[in-house]
Amino acid sequence: MEKQKIRTIITQDAEVDDQNSLRHFLLYANEVELQGIVQTSSRFHWQGVPGAVRQERARSIYEFGQDMQTEPFDKAYRWPGTDWMFRVIDDYEKDYPNLSRHAEGFPSPEYLRSITKIGNIGYEGEMETPTEGSELIKERILDDDPRTLYLQVWGGTNTIARALKDIEEAYAETEGWDALKEKITKKVVMTACGEQDPTYREYIAEKWPGMQFVKTLQMFSYAYPWFMMPEGESKDTLRADFMKREILNGKSALAAGYCTWGDGNVYEGEGPAGQFGSNRELMENPPAFMCGSEKPVPFDFLSEGDSPTFFLLFDWGFRTLENFSYGGIAGRYARVKDQYNSKGKHLNVWDVEKDAYTDVNGNITETESMWPYVAEIQRSFASRVDWCAEPDDAKVQKAPKLSVREGLDLCAAPGEEISLHVEAASGDAVTQVRVSWKIYREASAACAVEICPAAEGEGFSFVVPRSAKPGDEIHVIARAQADGSHRLSYFRQVIVRVK
Secondary structure, eight states: OOOOOOOOEEEEOOOOOHHHHHHHHTTTTTEEEEEEEEEOSSSSSSSSOOTOOOOOOOOOTTTOSSSSOOTTTTSOOOOOOTTTTHHHHHHHHHHHHHHHSTTTOOOHHHHHTTTTTEOSSSSSOSSOOHHHHHHHHHHHSSSSSSEEEEESSSSHHHHHHHEEEHHHHHTTTTTHHHHHHHHHHHEEEEEEEOOOTTTTTIIIIIHHHTTTTOOOHHHHHGGGGGGGSSSSHHHHTTTTHHHIIIISSSOOOOOTOOOTTTTSSOOOTGGGGGGTTTTTHHHSOOOOHHTTTTOTTTTBBOOOTTTHHHHHSSOOOOTTOGGGOOTTTOOEEESSSSSSSOOOOOEEEEOOEOOOOOOSSEEEEEEEEEEGHEEEEEEHHHHHHHHHHHHHHHOOOOOOOOEETTEEEEEETTEEEEEEEEEEOOSSSSSOEEEEEOOOGGGGGGGGTTTTEEEEEEEEEEEOOOOOOTTEEEEEEEEEOSSSTTOOOOEEEEEEOOO
């Protein structure tokens, strides 16, 4: 049976890093079933509503530090308009012929335009009336498709909240509401770049407390403050040399519109403090919370802080969507134990955990759990840029193929030896493949910490520690890496459960 695609809707507030994220996402639009692109607002960007009065709220719920603005709600604030989404799709249309030669499933530009909608954009947390965007989200929530609906939250949750509120108002007094509400709670998963307006806490958490809300806020790994992360391959792929050579190389219309530090781009609606492409003073005196003591140079990576919301949806071979604690290319998450709504209901919130990272000097530190994989993400990004310029499918690089002969779920007793074997093959006609293994200690039970080191080759063996307890899990990661210029990888995650 053919594997069903993940289905998803993007909601975004139009910040420049959201615009970068959309360009990046569309290079992978074949990987999932995209069912909507919806512009919303956030505490950072809104259109303004004449006569609207700002409501002061406690700011402790936000992860973004001090309150950065107190702008009135009746005027636009850092607002770039809505036409930019269609300009991005115009660029996708230029890349589409070659992209669709290299993989099936890329949506047509016409389809993308048909699902691009304006949501609730009035001001921070505005959810006063239904919009085209909220109606699209509501229809997908209520449809008969049994697949999970992943709602990506790059801005505020207000347009999603409006869709849920309309459903509540339409059905709460009808027979079968409890069953419908339970079905929707299980069906919808929000993958969110934090909380960027109050509507998650003030409405969704109150009325839909069991709905999964995954805070994919890997802000130091793939957003403005990446300069502060440990040196190594991940950091190298965010520097200007890599960006100019691999991404901004003229091969892709989508990548041509991608924004980096000091690249000359002027952002519509932004003041001087947000003009990272054109304000030279910012290059000389960058904000300390972004760069520390390091100064960016022209064409350094700027930000895609929202992109982890979709990286975890793509098939890299990890098992993140089975359980967010299993980890993967977009990091590892744990369910928050102490967050409740006003009625004492435990919220289904997940937050980022830390993993080990070995820096260029061999030092091992704990970092955001996505950081070890940023180089993988960037090299894959570069390969998709190449796809846009090459019509011959035999000449492009693709991720390897990998399977584990023994399967991905095993049981074993303490003291038992486990032997694993893989079959690996190149995903293209131009590369060869090397296999390596490691125990994913952070995702495993404590008993796994001291067992065998990483290894290479098509076979891997280890002994389950005698201290292991029934129900403990040991996670083993197999990685196939191609030897091409992009060194693309694919992973398999084996979970050994202790009897």
